[in-house]
Amino acid sequence: MASIRKRGNSYLLVVSMGYDHTGKRRAAQQKTVKPPEELTPKQKEKWLNEQAVLFERECKDTPLTVDKSTTLAQYVQLWLRDIAPDKLAKSTLARDKQDIDRFLPYLGGYKLTELRPEHFRKLYAELRKQTSQNTGMPLSEYTVEGVHACLCGILSDAMEGGFLNHNPAWRTYKYSGKKKEKLVADEGTMQKIITALENESIKYETYFKLIIATGMRRGECCGLKWSDIDYGYKSIHIQRNVVKITGEDIIVKDTKTVAGDRYVYFSPEMESLLKE
The missing domain is CATH 1.10.443.10 (Intergrase catalytic core)
Incomplete structure (x- = not known):
């Protein structure tokens, strides 16, 4: 993946182009990007990594092996089998499986290339109407945010694997309601x-x-x-x-x-x- 270097308020993406037939190093390709200001540090890191992957593909003309018939449900099966076990801790994977069970009934039938921001926004609105089986109360906003994070992570892996050329879930979640102040014992x-x-x-x-x-x-x-x-x-x-x-x-x-x-x-x- 392209290297990422901070330069003031922007970042420099650098792609090494290897060596030519004489053994001489080819000139590296560079591109300056500036993340949207409203992103959190974690969101900024994810955005920069995605930009680095896309820029490297652009520089090296890496063909996208997109199977236009692959649905989100099919890719999730592949992800659970081949990617998640080596990437995530068992506790994280267990939580992600809960989130997957929440979004697959709504989005699983869509092809990866058909997914649009409005699909995710509609999903989050539907989840906010659901009640928790454990408490009988509406799902917390923390739960909805977790579903969004899970989707973003899975689709980022799909993008890195060549199934997508962008992450359609990116920046589709917006916190609903007022954030509650954490109660601390006096x-x-x-x-x-x-x-x-x-x-x-x-x-x-x-x-x-x-x-x-x-x-x-x-x-x-x-x-x-x-x-x-x-x-x-x-x-x-x-x-x-x-x-x-x-x-x-x-x-x-x-x-x-x-x-x-x-x-x-x-x-x-x-x-x-x-x-x-």
Whole structure:
């Protein structure tokens, strides 16, 4: 894929053209692009990667092997079989399968080359009318946004594989309604929780107090081993995460990001609980 270099507010795409028959390097092809201003950092990264793929195809005259009869449902089967298992973590793939079950009844019959932005906007509107089987409440906007992200990812892979020359789902999602402010427990509430925990078993008291004191994620806390604790420095090395997928065994894996592999520190009170 073309390399991407930042230049002020724009980006330079550079495609290496290899060597000629004499062994001399051919001049690289360059193109400057500027992402739409309203994109989030993650959306900008995805947009730039798509532009890089398209520019490299343009420079190298890579033929698009588009099978105009391939439907979204057919491509999803191929994607689940050949691409997703090597690309995604099991937990991510399990979530994507839930999203796939939501959009296939609406879009699965369309050929990839027939998909248009209005198809996706109509899908999101229909999803907002549905209710969750677990809660009986309308699907959350977070769920609808997740379906959009899943579609964008699958269609980006279709584009890279030569099935499409652009991603038709790109920039078709718009947040509906007002974003709710996250509720954070105040000091008084936290003190009530801590007091209540003292009436629970030592296992649960230690587990929840450890999370409150250090801010580690629940999966990180479940993944701790006694060897991760250094009583001399009163520190804990967080280096793995535990994930539970419905219907499957518990999965122990590396932390979600490189920054997630870190050390946290505990108080003398926490030390006493851990030793107990």
